[in-house]
Amino acid sequence: MTYKNKKMKNKIINFSSRDLLFAIDYEKKMNLDQLFDLNSKYNFLKKKNNDLLKIKIENEIISDRFLRVENVIDQTKNKFKFISLDFSYSFKKDVFKGRVSIIQKKENIIDIIFQLAGKWNNKIPKKTTLIFPFLRNLNNDKNFLKPGHVFSGKRSIKKSVWNFHEYPPAIITNNSNNVAVGIEFFDQFPWQSNYNLGMHEAILKNDFDHYESEIQLNRDLSDVITMRLYTSSKGRNEIFHLWKENTRNRYDLRKYFRPKNTWIKKNYITHFTFAYGKEIFDYKKTKLNIKKIIKDGKEFGGYDSLIFWHQYPRLGLDNTNQWDLYKYLPEELKTIKKIVKECHKNGIKFFIPFKPWDVRSNESLDYHAKSLEYFVTQTNIDGFFLDTMSSLPDSFLKIQKKFPSFEFASEGTPKEQRQIEQLTSSWDQIGDIRRNYKVEVEANMFRFVFPEHPLNLVSRWSVGSDKDAIIKRAAFNGTGLVIWQDVFGCWLPFSKNQKKVIKQLKNILNKFHDIIFGSNSTPLIDTLSAGLICNLFCNNGNQKIFAIYNFTKKKISGPFFKIEPKNNIKIRQIFGTNSSMQLKKIKKEQAVYGTINADDVVLVHIKY
Template sequence: MINHDTVNKRFYIKNNTLHTVIDYSRGVKIAEFCNGFTTIKSNVNKELIVLDFIGRRYSSADFSVKSAAAVSDKTRELAVILLENKELAVDIRVNFLNDKKDTLNIIIQVADHYKDGIPHNMYFHSPFLAGIEYSGDDIYYYPGAPLKAQDGTMVVRPVNETIVATDIKLPLVVCDRKNKFGFSVRFPLSSDLMDEGAAQNRNIALTQISSADELKNHRVPLAPDSTFNDSTEFEIIGLRGGWPEAFDRFREIWQSDYELSEYRRKDLKWFNDCVVHNFCFLYGNEGFDLDKKRVDVEKLLKSGEDFGGYDTVTIWNSYPHLGVDKRSQWDYYDDFPGGRQALKEMVDEFHKHGVKVFLPFLPWDRGYDESTRTMSDNLAKLIEDTGADGVHLDTMETLPDCYRKKLDKLRPGIVLTSENHPMKKRPLEIITTSWDEFWTAGCMPQIDILRFMLPCHIAPAVSRWYRKEDKDKLINYAVFGAEPIVIWQDVFGRWMPYTEKQKAKIKLWKKVYLENKSVYQGSRPIPIYPVKPKKLYCNLFSADDGSQDIYSLYNDTDSSIDGEILTLADPDKNELSVVFGDAKAEISNGNLYASIPPKEVVHIRLKRPRNMH
């Protein structure tokens, strides 16, 4: 609902989660911006717009109001205020778009008519955004770093970016100390370009805010022309469920732009049952019998029993010979003793043990006479000749559709997994698995944001160069985020084994994961679920049928954390058991109390009593 008071020059805007008063008597100010679920008055008398331009700072009060109007249709309402400064030759159009449900979009558009015939640098700042609050004593989750560990590192690890941006940009969330009431502010992106001149939606700068200081002092570069194309946008909702609600809403909005039918294909679902993956070299000592000139499948699988058994193996074909002559990746398969027929026999033997086989595709090994068409043909022929179950896309995060289509023509069930997370929309729609890979130490406490944004995209944790202490962290990382794991021990000829204790922990994790697969693979997990103690971190996993939750807890201190841990997401789930880790736990008055050992991960499962199902 938008009411326009033309006498006092105010807009009153209300929906199911917000009520807002906009004062345009002198510029544009937020007279009130309040959560609709409570009576607390928030964000009183705050300037909306400040521009730094030609050596001066101008607020909206330095502009005259040219017009103000409100319009509506069956689904949305719009209030528009047009500001102008003839001396600067700059206009500002401020739009308040109310969806009549729960969301208010504030869209600020700037037009620069080039006063002296040339464009000058311009920077935007919003005092309203810089000081947004609910009660004055609030918790903030910043979009660039919702939570930081004690050493300052980001707990929520973003998708890697290059010259273009990922569309997974978390909202700014501010809520009360009980993590219930507050606001979620999303900064929608209309472009994936990251350089300042090319993109006319400048929200990318706001999505990178990672601290209170950056929020307070944000300064967004604008690149306006005379067409109102340059814009900044805040998409705001009122919360009554704190960070968990804000994240769940954001994921729903993000997923709505994706076509995810590939993930629903039954023929590809076998990968969801795979927890322990092996990576080895075709000619490496781990699996190759030098005397018999063949892969010793029995030996390789026997070595995997200590980990709980390998569910898949990725057999790497080309190192260390590639590059010494003109042979390609395809030639090395042909040159294997016995040729491709021997490789098919190897795959068949793995299949007899219930183990799936991946073969690699190396996009960088592309001859001068090869094209996308010939390479995709060669890959399809390799999979047809060997009977392999999947393709590991080395160094890749994208793939032309023709590869997927040619593999589908061979037979159902061929899985694509990329070394890097698919970053863009179409690749993420057709590449249904990838590696969650670490190249440097320090993976705890951290979680992979894609694991929570798209839980159906299974991404095993892996690191090739980790030594003993870092392998301990990698295992904790996999368990904390409820991920499968890749066992890679022969790293280009350097043997990097796991300890017996580490193997036993992975074996236990596989058992727990499979026993609780419906929970860990639920569609609505919540990362960094709110907890009471400092330096304790939690992820919440829930079964889609609502029957049970698992709280994954990590203690990042050197001593036990004891006492009240968190408030349960669903107090009706009160049948408690510790399914992973050494901990004691109990429930009292809807709160979880536990003893969590130092530097360890504990999983606590809460089930709904049978008579409540």
């Protein structure tokens, strides 16, 4: 049905989904009059003046008196619900056209789309910014949780990191937390000038109330903001899964499930083997002592792989390239072949690095692919570590056709879709020596969106308590680690106790692999005591692992998290200082209680 503005008597459109009701009033301005949860009648918009949009030209906000709503489509009775309002503003000889649409194609996913066009009087564009008052009001709701945040008392604090171009939603809930709405600003390609306008970053910031997004208007309508709403009546834990499922739908993840590459999934502990040091090099015999490395690794539970490193910091001393430099090792390539053989005998895989910064003007990536192929033939190495990179050049992919078990791992976690699809393992690298970096225990969102992508956590310069924090962070996220003790000539070893804890963690990752890397894992689930954050690991089976972190400076005793009220639940702490875990009933629900030290991580295994 299409209605012309003049014929409309009641200028309010109601749009109801399974969980939500929107009411848009366009009588005098375009106002989101109501947005409430249909079940509990909780109104998410507490304040008045919930304008959908304000346009600011240079320093002047266009007044609503210039607004004309020209066309309204109301198809809220259809299976796929849809409304749209076409509007225009004539302001100082400039003309702006726009459209606001709401579309519902799935019962729990709703898109709100803003489109705009501009016709400049003298064809010279003016600085144009957009303001979204209704979003500011939502952002101020006490139940509004910024993306990747948790509530600590009444405060919302960031306890996650995501370093890829998929952005988890902000979440708003009703008072009982049963109904939750996720708000996503999809923005996979950050260089699009006119699309979503950095909203995913803006909404993270504390000064979102003052955020104005700049836009370059075209003559024809173009998308400027697409808000995707995910709704759930099971609380905010489910919003992550709705978003994750919707996000992963676009991805081709077949490369992660090649039968010959299963070893990379269990590459929990990788050793950065810096050649120029006593960790591997025997200066008396002037030989690489692989047996020593393998023996030393047992203290960490055994290395799953080594990344052999001798090109840096040496390349550039003369014109020798990264491949020729292997000729100058003792016995040239034979030495690599021998140590690879010894590694394989001990169940350890062997990587060599690729240095993209050493690709000379007379070298192509195809040349390097051929060099790699020759190297694999000569030495039987298992993988190529992509130094400084977070993507996999197409030229290298051919290797896997000839050597199906060959793997690639990159220093940076891949960020964009194609890279994530192609590059099936990477480091999770954090830290910076120059900025007083403190290792934080926080949820790594990438790891939960793509649990099939193995990560090895590393913060190369961290020492002391920061090294403890690395291990806790790995335990909290269920990731592997890089054991990097010789940082290009700086000896930064793990302590005996740290080695012991890493060994324990490796055993847990191995024993509970299917649960920890399960596809139903959820970051930052609701906890029952302030000061705790919790990641949940699970697949479709009857076991779960909860990783709990006390981020405060005080011991916390009390309820940790709720679990389904079932009979015969077995609960067991598998990592961290003894927390005296026990099940208690609260009315009809069950919760896990315990005591957790300040700045400590514990893992709890639950079997139903």
